[in-house]
Each structure stands twice: as structure tokens, then as C-alpha cells.
Amino acid sequence: xxxxxxxxxxxxxxDPLAGYREQFHLPAGHVYLDGNSLGAAPRAxxxxxxxxxxxxxxxELIASWSxxxxxxxxxxxGDDIAGLIGAPEGTVVVTDTxxxxxxxxxxxxxxxxxxxxxxxxxxxxxxxxxxxxEGVVETLPDVGLVLVDVEDEGFLASLDGSVAAVLINHIDxxxxxxxxxQRLTDAVHEVGAVVVWDLCHSAGVYxxxxxxxxVDFAVGCTYKFLNGGPGSPAFIHVAERHxxxxxxxxxxxxxxxDPFAMEEHYRPIEGIRRYMVGTQPILSMRALTASLDMYRDxxxxxxxxxxxxxxxxxxxxxxxxxAGHGLELFSPRDAERRGSQVSxxxxxxxxxxxxxxxxxxxxxxxxxxxxxxxxxxxxxSHADVWEAVARLKHILxxxxxxxxxxxxxAIS
Ligand SMILES: Cc1ncc(COP(=O)(O)O)c(C=O)c1O
Numbered sequence: 001x002x003x004x005x006x007x008x009x010x011x012x013x014x015d016p017l018a019g020y021r022e023q024f025h026l027p028a029g030h031v032y033l034d035g036n037s038l039g040a041a042p043r044a045x046x047x048x049x050x051x052x053x054x055x056x057x058x059x060e061l062i063a064s065w066s067x068x069x070x071x072x073x074x075x076x077x078g079d080d081i082a083g084l085i086g087a088p089e090g091t092v093v094v095t096d097t098x099x100x101x102x103x104x105x106x107x108x109x110x111x112x113x114x115x116x117x118x119x120x121x122x123x124x125x126x127x128x129x130x131x132x133x134e135g136v137v138e139t140l141p142d143v144g145l146v147l148v149d150v151e152d153e154g155f156l157a158s159l160d161g162s163v164a165a166v167l168i169n170h171i172d173x174x175x176x177x178x179x180x181x182q183r184l185t186d187a188v189h190e191v192g193a194v195v196v197w198d199l200c201h202s203a204g205v206y207x208x209x210x211x212x213x214x215v216d217f218a219v220g221c222t223y224k225f226l227n228g229g230p231g232s233p234a235f236i237h238v239a240e241r242h243x244x245x246x247x248x249x250x251x252x253x254x255x256x257x258d259p260f261a262m263e264e265h266y267r268p269i270e271g272i273r274r275y276m277v278g279t280q281p282i283l284s285m286r287a288l289t290a291s292l293d294m295y296r297d298x299x300x301x302x303x304x305x306x307x308x309x310x311x312x313x314x315x316x317x318x319x320x321x322x323a324g325h326g327l328e329l330f331s332p333r334d335a336e337r338r339g340s341q342v343s344x345x346x347x348x349x350x351x352x353x354x355x356x357x358x359x360x361x362x363x364x365x366x367x368x369x370x371x372x373x374x375x376x377x378x379x380x381s382h383a384d385v386w387e388a389v390a391r392l393k394h395i396l397x398x399x400x401x402x403x404x405x406x407x408x409x410a411i412s
Pocket of ligand 1: 097098099100126128129169173198200201221234
């Protein structure tokens with residue numbers, strides 16, 4: 001059956017999340033399908049920043065560290081995120097970048113499995129993961145790094161008693177493939193190793209259940225589907241059973257048991273706060289505060305349902321409207337196995353995405369040829385999906401993308 005704009009509108013008419021769109025600032029005429037890179041701005045951020053800058057920083061100055069709750073903000077935001085990723089309060093803190101938190105999490109993971117000699121991470125995961133893992137094992141003379149493909153059945157066979165820790169992406173950044181957290185965590189535990197999950201592409205858009213899956217460590221960023229703003233700080237989760245025993249190798253005064261005693265030596269504070277290192281980016285955290293406040297009443301099951309509906313509609317429409325232009329689906333066809341993103345491969349992917357950006361449809365591009373479209377269910381509608389595909393069809397049918405100005409465009 002042919003899909004029409006009316007069928008897209010009919011899906012929007014019964015969308016329980018439709019009301020959230022008004023809570024975002026979305027530039028008129030644009031279709032923003034890059035929320036998997038940088039989420040749109042929640043309108044509440046404008047007032048939150050105004051208050052943080054004018055009332056707290058400008059007026060109250062340094063008194064705001066305690067008076068406005070700046071000092072404890074990372075823990076409070078961590079508790080908010082805990083609720084979105086199925087973790088208990090007190091096991092998540094918002095701090096630093098995902099990259100830095102991977103460093104802390106991997107070291108902590110290895111520290112709870114002394115004597116083991118291998119760390120595993122993905123060959124084709126987000127590159128920062130293996131870069132950090134290389135740096136971690138270089139500090140550990142008896143530990144080596146092995147790059148694996150977690151979607152290959154051979155991965156399970158490569159697990160044995162020499163493995164200390166495995167770092168896995170929950171949703172792959174290029175294909176949007178969603179990994180089975182329960183199955184992989186169980187397999188890692190079966191050989192006595194611990195697991196670190198990178199939740200960058202699932203936090204806020206998928207009902208992650210860290211406790212249910214018995215996950216050991218997790219990290220993730222807040223500027224994608226959590227809409228915290230450019231460079232908003234990341235989070236790190238450490239399961240309660242590891243909180244006292246795991247060693248955080250990146251140490252600073254913010255994680256000290258008595259930070260203002262200015263002691264000569266490090267003594268870790270109790271709990272998750274020891275994963276904080278130094279002074280935190282309070283203004284960025286305040287932008288995130290505004291976004292997470294909105295998330296308090298968001299039903300993540302409804303978000304997941306809509307996410308699958310949006311991505312399925314996009315695939316169906318591209319295949320209906322753009323057939324014959326050489327686009328190949330680069331994401332799982334089964335919605336249950338897909339995150340909130342769809343990737344298509346085209347040898348002309350780069351100029352097509354540049355022409356799309358000029359036509360005000362914003363997606364992402366990764367060499368070689370991978371066109372990425374992210375669908376943030378809180379502010380993207382089925383009618384947006386229709387509009388994006390209509391503009392894509394025009395660009396392909398007219399060969400607009402072949403214009404010289406799109407040949408070498410820098411797009412992210
Ligand atoms: C899966 C994944 N891990 C880690 C990172 C790195 O995050 P950051 O640059 O905030 O350290 C990203 C960034 O996009 C990512 O997608």
C-alpha cells in the first residue's frame with residue numbers, strides 16, 4: 001500500500017508525545033534529523049541560563065556554590081539520569097566528557113578483576129572508545145587490548161577467564177544497531193569479567209535497564225537525545241556492588257573525602273562522587289537541568305514506540321519515493337534491533353547530505369558514504385519524516401546533489 005502524507009498525519013494525530021514539540025525551539029522551515037549528534041534546545045533552557053548567569057553568578061557570586069546548589073549539581077543530575085537508564089539513585093554522576101568517563105570506567109573495571117590480562121572493545125565502535133582503551137592498557141603492564149566485533153558470533157567464543165573487562169556500545173553510531181544488553185552482559189559475566197556499556201546513543205531515547213541487566217559500569221553523553229546542549233557534561237554509572245571496591249585512577253580534589261581540608265594525599269569520598277575530578281562546567285550543567293526537568297514526566301516506553309514508528313516510516317518512505325537512486329539501507333530492518341537512527345549508504349552520500357542541509361534537512365554523514373538520520377521522538381513528527389523524504393526525493397530526482405558546491409562540503 002502506498003504511504004501518503006495523510007497516513008503520516010494520521011500517525012501524528014494519535015501521538016501521545018506530540019505536546020513535547022512545543023517545549024523545543026525548532027527553527028522554522030527546517031527538519032532537524034541530527035538529534036543523535038546534538039539535540040535541539042528545550043525552550044526552558046533560555047530562562048534557566050538567564051537565572052544561572054544573572055541571579056546566581058552575577059548577583060550571588062561565589063555564594064552560589066552552596067546557595068544555588070552548584071556544588072552538588074553533578075550528583076542531582078546523576079540521580080535524574082539514573083531514573084532514565086534504570087539505575088538506582090547514588091550510582092550515577094554527571095561529570096566530564098564521555099571520553100574521560102570511559103577512561104575512569106575502564107580503569108575501575110580492570111581494578112575489580114585483578115590478575116586478568118585482557119580488555120576487549122569494539123573494532124568498529126565509536127573511535128574514542130578504542131583510543132581510550134589503548135591509553136588505559138598502556139598504563140597496565142600486564143594487560144593487553146583486543147579489538148572485537150560484538151555482532152559476530154565469534155565474539156562470544158573469544159570470551160574466557162583472561163578477560164577483565166569488555167566495553168560495548170549499546171547502539172552503534174554508524175548503523176544504529178541495538179545490542180542485546182542482557183545477553184551480552186550475561187555472557188561477559190559468565191567468564192567472570194565485567195562490562196562497561198557506552199549509552200551515548202540510547203540514553204533518553206530507549207528504556208535502558210541497567211539494574212535489570214545487572215550491568216557493572218556505564219557511560220554516556222547528554223548532548224544527543226538528552227538535549228543538554230553543545231558539550232554538556234557526560235555521565236558515569238558504577239553498580240552499587242563496585243562502588244567501594246573499584247578504583248578510580250583519575251583523581252582530583254572534587255572526589256576527595258574532605259576537599260576543603262586541602263590534605264597532602266588523596267582519600268576517595270564515599271560513593272559515586274569519587275568519579276568527579278575537578279571543577280565542573282556549571283553553566284552547561286544548568287542547560288542540562290532544564291532538559292532533564294522536562295524528562296521527569298516523559299514515558300520512555302512511549303518514546304521507544306514512537307522512535308520505532310518514525311524510523312520505520314522513514315525506511316518505508318525512502319524505499320517508496322527514492323527507489324532507483326542507489327540508496328542501500330545500512331541499519332537493521334527490524335525495528336526491534338534498531339536505535340532511533342536510520343543510516344543509508346550511497347556512494348554519493350557526502351554531496352547528497354550537503355544538498356540536504358542546503359534544503360534545510362539536517363542529518364549526519366560519516367565516511368565512507370554513510371548518511372545518518374536521527375529521530376528524536378520528543379520533537380520530530382511523522383509529517384517531518386514525510387517532508388524530509390520529499391526533499392530527499394527532489395534532490396535525487398533533479399540531481400541537485402551533483403552541483404560542484406556540494407562536492408567537498410564539510411558536514412558533520
Ligand atoms: C558512542 C559514542 N561514544 C563516545 C563519544 C564521545 O563523546 P565525547 O566527545 O563527549 O567525549 C561519542 C560522541 O559522539 C559517541 O557517539
